[in-house]
Amino acid sequence: MMTLTSIQWTDGAPIYRQLKERVIAMMLDGVLKPGDALPSVRQVAAEYQLNPITVSRAYQELADEALVEKRRGLGMFVTEEAAKKLMHSERERFLQDEWPAVAERIQRLGLSTEELLSKGAAK
Amino acid sequence: MNAVATNEATGAVVSARGLRKAYRNRLALDDTSFQIEAGRIVGLIGPNGAGKTTALKAILGLIPFKGDLRVLGMDPRTQRDELMREVCFIADVAVLPRWMRVREAIDFVAGIHPRFDRAKCERFIANTQLNPKLRVREMSKGMIVQLHLALVMAIDARLLVLDEPTLGLDILYRKQFYQRLLEDYFDEQKTIIVTTHQVEEIEHILTDVMFIRDGRIVLTSPMDEVAERYTELLTSAATIDQARALKPIDERALPFGKTVMLFDGVPRQQLAELGETRNPGLADLFVAIMKGTYA
Numbered sequence: 001m002m003t004l005t006s007i008q009w010t011d012g013a014p015i016y017r018q019l020k021e022r023v024i025a026m027m028l029d030g031v032l033k034p035g036d037a038l039p040s041v042r043q044v045a046a047e048y049q050l051n052p053i054t055v056s057r058a059y060q061e062l063a064d065e066a067l068v069e070k071r072r073g074l075g076m077f078v079t080e081e082a083a084k085k086l087m088h089s090e091r092e093r094f095l096q097d098e099w100p101a102v103a104e105r106i107q108r109l110g111l112s113t114e115e116l117l118s119k120g121a122a123k
Numbered sequence: 124m125n126a127v128a129t130n131e132a133t134g135a136v137v138s139a140r141g142l143r144k145a146y147r148n149r150l151a152l153d154d155t156s157f158q159i160e161a162g163r164i165v166g167l168i169g170p171n172g173a174g175k176t177t178a179l180k181a182i183l184g185l186i187p188f189k190g191d192l193r194v195l196g197m198d199p200r201t202q203r204d205e206l207m208r209e210v211c212f213i214a215d216v217a218v219l220p221r222w223m224r225v226r227e228a229i230d231f232v233a234g235i236h237p238r239f240d241r242a243k244c245e246r247f248i249a250n251t252q253l254n255p256k257l258r259v260r261e262m263s264k265g266m267i268v269q270l271h272l273a274l275v276m277a278i279d280a281r282l283l284v285l286d287e288p289t290l291g292l293d294i295l296y297r298k299q300f301y302q303r304l305l306e307d308y309f310d311e312q313k314t315i316i317v318t319t320h321q322v323e324e325i326e327h328i329l330t331d332v333m334f335i336r337d338g339r340i341v342l343t344s345p346m347d348e349v350a351e352r353y354t355e356l357l358t359s360a361a362t363i364d365q366a367r368a369l370k371p372i373d374e375r376a377l378p379f380g381k382t383v384m385l386f387d388g389v390p391r392q393q394l395a396e397l398g399e400t401r402n403p404g405l406a407d408l409f410v411a412i413m414k415g416t417y418a
Contacts, residue, residue: 012401014350015327046306049298050327051164051346 244277
């Protein structure tokens, strides 16, 4: 089984995108709130052992999507509208990418709406 | 001095053309050419005896060689002294005199290197288990590398050459080594060339990779282009013939009837129809490209 573990199928996405997703997840979880500073490129590079170009690229995409903004000499900050933007795009993404697979699995397992809702409510 | 002008214009830190070095009857560098741009972290990766250390020694002006080589616009054969102001080096065989204390090592480098920043070095040392009175012979291998790194990072050099810098270190020291390098040293004005066998550990740190085999650079590419160019495909019996028709450069069977194939330049969308795709790790790519080296 060594071969299987050493393969480590990632989702096949480039590292910068995985890093970007990670930051977005932190925003969605409320760990990063509007006005919060992102750690510097250097800190992230050192901590996650990535080259700084990868980190900059992730940050640049976040900035392009107006989720973070650069303040000269101070670094990157989460924008005020980030939360709203994300909620919208994440809903879209869930319905597009994740939901079809989940729905298919629910159907395959023969789960009823009542069963799903009662479990969901219990939590 | 046309070559110098061209180098400066293109921002190449190292440019080699027709580089050749023979030891007795064996060619360590076989008419090879490559270029390294500024602000990159380049991994020079190859099997034992492929010519890695010879290439680095040529860049550092430590050996005679044939061909054209420019490092920071200088010829390492004739301008070594000048070059050494701009270049730093940590070797796997790095040796510091065993009687030397940390303080004395700092004094020594401060005395010989015009670009050494003593305060900076002391700050780096303060973040380690080292103290000024400690002698080299009392240090573990990991601590010696910490000292080396602190000395070297305090020098404002444009090119840092690392030859198996973390050889023999445990994983904590290895991680710390690259952490320090990224946090306290590297920026877009600096260039790092590193050789290592621990490919998986540094592959995300690298901006560029060069594979060397039998004295020749067989692959040189930015890492993001590697990710675009090569794709690994997990196929099953149903699609294996279709996948083989696309000419994988490597193939290996896995348990449960699956096969992993490595493709060079085949569009990922096309492969995705035949199974699960992903970016190959540098280690897998290395193994595939070096196949038959020891045969």
